[in-house]
Amino acid sequence: MEKKQIAIIGAGIAGLIACKYCISKGFNPIVFEFESRIGGVWAKTLKETRLQIPKTMYQFSDYPWPASVTDDTPTQQEMIDYIHSYAKHFQLLPHINFCSKVKSISYDGPSSDSWVLWNGTGEPFPPQGMWNITVENTKTATTQVYTVDFLILCIGRNKDVPNLPKFPQGKGLDVFQGKAIHSSEYSALDNDAAEQLIKGKKVVVVGLGKSGLDIARSCAEINAQGMVLILILDESGPEHPCTVVYRHDHWKLGDWYPMGIPLINLIFGRFPVLGVHKPEQGFLLSLVATLLSPVRWTLLKLLESHTKMTLPLAKYNMVPEQGLGEDMASGLVMHVPDPDDFFDALKKGSIKLKKTPTYNMYEKGFSIVEQEEKTRIEADIAIFSTGFNGVEKVKDIFESPKFGHFISDSPRVGLYRECIHPRIPQLGILGFSDGLSSLYTSEMRCKWLAAVLEGSVKLPNINEMQKNIKEWDEYMKQASGHNHYRSFLGSIEIWYSDVVCKDMGVNPMRKKGLFANMFEAYGPSDYADI
């Protein structure tokens, strides 16, 4: 049979994985990458950035980290080297067209409105229907249209379209006289440029997520250089602390081995996940979940107590209102690398935290509400670490507003098996549904998608797929409470893997022996041979 043409948009982690699996199934994929390099978000970020989770969870299933990387949470440079070595090992680079910005994609084929089966036939490659991809070569400023049989979108969620807060007229960026940038602009600076921008300035970082924390540390470090003597003389702290304005606290973890036990085993293993009500679990597992949920609850409470004992969260008014379970289910738990340094910076005052239910801007900075009192914080520079609008990015790439509507018609991108939209033909999406480790989740989703492409996984009809998406949606809504705005399966990643293994006809129990399968941590390497 003539091999079909597959195109992949993006050469970040997800795009590289998609490319590797398409090649392994005998396809000859073409990858379009806007930048001149691979790696996506990892290619350019702050030097302080490290992997947040232990590296055994963030590794390609069949390509482990080299022995030379000894730290549990590698640095950005180590990450880049690892990604490059993966691309070289699996000979992915010849498939990638760099400096190739996909301007739009349009489907040329029958309407999906009346279909009972995905693509009309339930097969990945129906007799009719192609995607036209309009690609601009940013080096030559020329545009070319490519026609392919199947398209995999790997354009990332944490890049390109900044999510900026909306302020009332006259109380936002329109009146602020300082400089305002998004965290991505700061991360793109080299060290000298960052120092030039920040040195001697009053900096306010908005948002205390992972990048907010990294940026606050970076700014505090720049303005603390040469301050040791002054600090000894003056107890009030540095002249230019970095102030972080944020709304909610989320759980912060100081280490991945609470009480000496790997957290991955304690919360994310198959046994603890038995205590969670999961989609597609059936009557028996639902009963087990009810019986074991008190065990899981107790584990989570123990972990909360351990965290409060080991990190001074209470001292800095950083204990979250919601439980750890809710933050874990929505992917908002954050690991603080070198927590002693971070809390030391709070103690010295080089980082100041300002929690406020609401904030606005004025000419010279921010108006906030602190302990029910209105107050103002001056800023020369405001850095918005308020995330990205990844859904808009996917939505906008479709020429057809109909497909764009399918994508945005939910607080999250609702996809079957987190990969395909039942009414968007011949297209897969990777990198939008997240987990504890996005590399691991993208690879598991890609293994499943590759099996669909080779025809070894047969899909249910559109109606059943839609019902299934709803069921997984209900789980996410219930588990993540107020924070149900994106697809995140962190707490039940092992269950998702079990489900897709069953789809692919492989045994989900990847380890030897009941004890290992129940209590040991599962990670990417357990699925190396799929």
Ligand SMILES: Cc1cc2nc3c(=O)[nH]c(=O)nc-3n(C[C@H](O)[C@H](O)[C@H](O)COP(=O)(O)OP(=O)(O)OC[C@H]3O[C@@H](n4cnc5c(N)ncnc54)[C@H](O)[C@@H]3O)c2cc1C
């Ligand atoms: C600083 C930082 C630290 C992180 N740390 C962790 C961590 O510890 N653990 C974790 O699990 N996750 C972490 N993440 C999340 C991270 O986003 C994922 O781990 C992963 O790297 C995302 O890969 P991706 O391929 O899905 O997206 P991206 O890395 O965003 O790659 C998408 C690629 O698509 C390209 N592209 C986009 N649009 C187009 C277009 N129109 N045409 C052509 N090309 C296009 C982009 O240029 C980019 O190269 C971190 C993210 C950041 C920013």
